[in-house]
Amino acid sequence: MIRICAVIISLLFATGLHAAPLDNKDGFWSEWSDATFERAAREKKFVVMSLQSWWCKWCFVMNRETWANPEVRSALKDNFIPVHVDQDSRPDISQRYEAFGWPATIIFGPDGKEIVKLRGFYSPQFLVPILNETVKDPTPVVYAEPPADRARSLATGLSQAQRDDILAFIDKAWDRQHGGWSRSKFVDGATFTWALERARQGDKENAERLKRTLNGMLSMIDKETGGIGQVNLSVDWSKPVREFPMFAQESGIAAYSRGWVLFKDPAYRQAADRIYGFLKSYLAAPDGSFYVSMGLDEGSPGVDKRVYARETAQAIAALLAYYDATGVTEARDIAIKAARWALANRAMPGGGFRHAEQDKGGPYLADNIEMTKALLALHRSTGGREWLELARKTADFIAANFIEQSSGGFVVSASPDAKHLVKPIKQREDNVTAVRTFNLLAAYTGNERYREIAEAGMGYLTSPAVLDAVAYLPDVLIAEDELRNEPVHVTIVGAKDDPRSADLYRAALSYPMPHKRAEWWDKREGALASPDVDYPDFPDGPAAFACTKNFCSYPVTKPGEIAAQLESLKRALKL
Structure with a gap:
């Protein structure tokens, strides 16, 4: 099995990054569940999973030309249980196998162990021999092992050599x-x-x-x-x-x-x-x-x-x-x-967010970190304090359920994908979002615990598990840069029902820098969440202050002056 599949995979697979709504009126497809794998073990059958996406062209083609093909169905009939998984509905399974694109075809043995993983579209001509050979010799194909995790590290940044390698690869990709x-x-x-x-x-x-x-x-x-x-x-x-x-x-x-x-x-x-x-x-x-x-x-x-x-x-x-x-x-x-x-x-009674109305797995990091990011963005864009509190609560849920203590990274799901897939996985992009979001949340709240979580997550992002797996890593550069440099901090001090305050805040928001802490302090609402700056009363009405942790600029009162104010602060911070 190893030799034959290796030849087929290396010579014949067609890549397909690009499925459509699935017609399962004939009951051909089973669902991904522990019950399905228990049935496979009981009946000594293989499970062949097709991981697809709604918009994916080659998923649609494979459904029409391969999975509906009589020869393929004959090869599957007695020895396989076909399972369809929509990748958007199950982030845990999707992120476990995303390196194989859509459609991905994964064959599991009756014991639930992976035997072969296929990338992209396969025609009947190439899939049928793989199915038949799997039955004859179910020895798992040996794939390259991913880089091993590093133990939790105090390192919170890249070495200069690592940084140079990433920059060189980005330049080479241009x-x-x-x-x-x-x-x-x-x-x-x-x-x-x-x-x-x-x-x-x-x-x-x-x-x-x-x-x-x-x-x-x-x-x-x-x-x-x-x-x-x-x-x-x-x-x-x-x-x-x-x-x-x-x-x-x-x-x-x-x-x-x-x-x-x-x-x-x-x-x-x-x-x-x-x-x-x-x-x-x-x-x-x-x-x-x-x-x-x-x-x-x-x-x-x-x-x-x-x-x-x-x-x-x-x-x-x-x-x-x-x-x-x-x-x-x-x-x-x-x-x-x-x-x-x-x-x-989508909010759950115990905190955090579920994926769908009823989830068959999870909860998932992706839903919760994206919601934390969105709630923090709402606080930034509206000045509303409720959004910051909701972002904090969701971040606390993430900290309690998704942090892998051994590495500092964030795992995809708070529960296993299935009983036979218990090893947690960590997806780089969501880990980058988590590091950036926790770091910015620390700036808004003054809570050092969020900063510590971000630093531990950055330790994972600088580990061989990430750096040796992929070379094109602008997202890791962004996370590191934001962790090394405090966000540009602009605060509008003025009543929220004063149009002059609103105009100043609009100008602050438009400054094109994602790593930005924008706040609107209406003193009638009480102190800001992180009262790290003592803003003086300004006699001429609402004013904008641009600050670092050590000093503030002279206040400005005209919206058109805010960009120059922030540019001056940027130069002071050497950003």
């Missing part, structure tokens, strides 16, 4: 002819955030690279719907894929909104407006929640109208990035409505 990082053009929020920060710091080369990427990415904004596709498969930006998951909308609208403020290009504002229109017209549910995704490629499945806490939180963050840059209050109000929906429909 497409000098067509722009964009890599040959396939992905909507990657981490890359945009990293490049925008470099541009804002005066890095002219990365400023030009970011602008070229934003210009090329305009081709990925769908002419019909306004949504931004997650990938363009052509090196010259000519083959946009019509797959519109929520994370791509968040990344795209944030990049264009902040890019518009930084570069003043009206095309970027128009792009942000179009993605905002897509969110409102296609993914916003009537009750305030947000749908998961939309697919218009193979099979044209349309809008996936399931509703998860994770995607609703991503929509909140997207709307607030747009609001901060543009001042469109409708976007802020939609974000608030979405948060109210999540609190009413």
